Amino acid sequence: MLPDHVDQFQYLIEEIPSVFFVYDLESQRITYVNKAYEQLWNGHREQVNEEFPNLLARLHPDDQEYAADCFSRLAAGRLRENVELRLLTPNEQVQWICVRASSYQPTDAPTSVAGFIDDITVEKAYYQNAEKFNTKKNSTLEILSHDLAGPLRLMQSLTEQLSEQLRTYADPHLHELLRIITTTCRESADLIHDFVDNEFFESSNVELRRERVNLVERVGIMVDNYIRTEKTIALSFSLETSAPAIYASIDENKFLQVLNNLVGNAIKFTPNGGHIRVGLSESPDHVLVTVADNGIGIPVELQAGLFDKFTKARRTGLRGEKSTGLGMSIVQTIVLLHEGRIWFESQPGQGTTFYIELPKGL
Missing domain, CATH: 3.30.565.10 (Histidine kinase-like ATPase, C-terminal domain)
Structure with a gap:
């Protein structure tokens, strides 16, 4: 479900090639992800919370501590830079992704994180x-x-x-x-x-x-x-x-x-x-x-x-x-x-x- 203030852009968000996501920090669940998620990782967005742990497990060992630090700063509103991470595919190939995200807190609602994820393997x-x-x-x-x-x-x-x-x-x-x-x-x-x-x-x-x-x-x-x-x-x-x-x-x-x-x-x-x-x-x-x-x-x-x-x-x-x-x-x-x-x-x-x-x- 999209936040109210971005709901009017839902059609645009659904059509963009970047993965757009919203993550609720209180419930620790992804509350929305667009259909680009399915195209990028061959997943099912209605099952994204069940699939998410497997996706995290694919983080390159050298990037796991870095990713945890970036998420901590993101949740605290202190992350200012784009984050580039490596995922290992099932055949041990490296997939580079770029995460651009920020935290926000709507009135009378829990703090959430929203952002975009792009596959930058070719560019990298x-x-x-x-x-x-x-x-x-x-x-x-x-x-x-x-x-x-x-x-x-x-x-x-x-x-x-x-x-x-x-x-x-x-x-x-x-x-x-x-x-x-x-x-x-x-x-x-x-x-x-x-x-x-x-x-x-x-x-x-x-x-x-x-x-x-x-x-x-x-x-x-x-x-x-x-x-x-x-x-x-x-x-x-x-x-x-x-x-x-x-x-x-x-x-x-x-x-x-x-x-x-x-x-x-x-x-x-x-x-x-x-x-x-x-x-x-x-x-x-x-x-x-x-x-x-x-x-x-x-x-x-x-x-x-x-x-x-x-x-x-x-x-x-x-x-x-x-x-x-x-x-x-x-x-x-x-x-x-x-x-x-x-x-x-x-x-x-x-x-x-x-x-x-x-x-x-x-």
């Missing part, structure tokens, strides 16, 4: 696939910036040394050729790094699109991209986690760009043969993400202003990589937008570890 698969390749793209850009720019910086350095040794050799044409090679190498390497930096800067200006993400899965994809290049860039990478699944509410694209930036900086300041470790752990209230290297570390005199815009802490990388001085400032801004905090520990000659603490998503 498309989005996750896009994010997977976006993560790979960002990691690849960081890797290419070292793979491509490194040899150019080396050629630039060798040409500069050759020019110095031939300084007394009276051949203007030869000196001009060496100058062109040096300039071309420097400008080409700068162009590569500028391209990577611009990708990071542009994305930081876009509004956050946060969702509940399994960091172990998504960060694992990023680290795997680096592991595949270990022989190429002469560094090793690893991911250490405290649990098989760790969830947080993040803008996946921006947050993984933050991690790519931190890993990219670690690559810049870690000599060949070094190791870079990404870590994920959780406490009851927070998730801790770490990026650690055993590189040259950050000089003590540069540590205080590391997160400042155009910081004086910017340094040329071990392989000649330039720095704009903006990267760490943007990293901190994105972390703060996620209601998190970032800090680091560093010992010159022993390495650096960055820590990012985020509110935990159930």
Whole structure:
């Protein structure tokens, strides 16, 4: 039965493809559901209360605590966001649903919850696939910036040394050729790094699109991209986690760009043969993400202003990589937008570890 104030819209509600429901908190029963319920789950809406426990039993194990928390906040009128949950089909496939609901209390009536449920499985698969390749793209850009720019910086350095040794050799044409090679190498390497930096800067200006993400899965994809290049860039990478699944509410694209930036900086300041470790752990209230290297570390005199815009802490990388001085400032801004905090520990000659603490998503 529909509430009086929405009864006039019953025809429209019956025709929409979204499942519309009304749940009475006092009796703990669904008092109305439209016919889309039958289309989505092949159920019988007149038996919805008998079928509902079986539907709840299909909740993905990782989403059960999260769903309970969301319902508690919904009943108290404190749920403001859409809720995305996974249901397991009888053949163990994942069905994604999006729940948009709110509580209300008509005059002289018990409090009820009403809302819409949509199947977003196709949209979710498309989005996750896009994010997977976006993560790979960002990691690849960081890797290419070292793979491509490194040899150019080396050629630039060798040409500069050759020019110095031939300084007394009276051949203007030869000196001009060496100058062109040096300039071309420097400008080409700068162009590569500028391209990577611009990708990071542009994305930081876009509004956050946060969702509940399994960091172990998504960060694992990023680290795997680096592991595949270990022989190429002469560094090793690893991911250490405290649990098989760790969830947080993040803008996946921006947050993984933050991690790519931190890993990219670690690559810049870690000599060949070094190791870079990404870590994920959780406490009851927070998730801790770490990026650690055993590189040259950050000089003590540069540590205080590391997160400042155009910081004086910017340094040329071990392989000649330039720095704009903006990267760490943007990293901190994105972390703060996620209601998190970032800090680091560093010992010159022993390495650096960055820590990012985020509110935990159930």
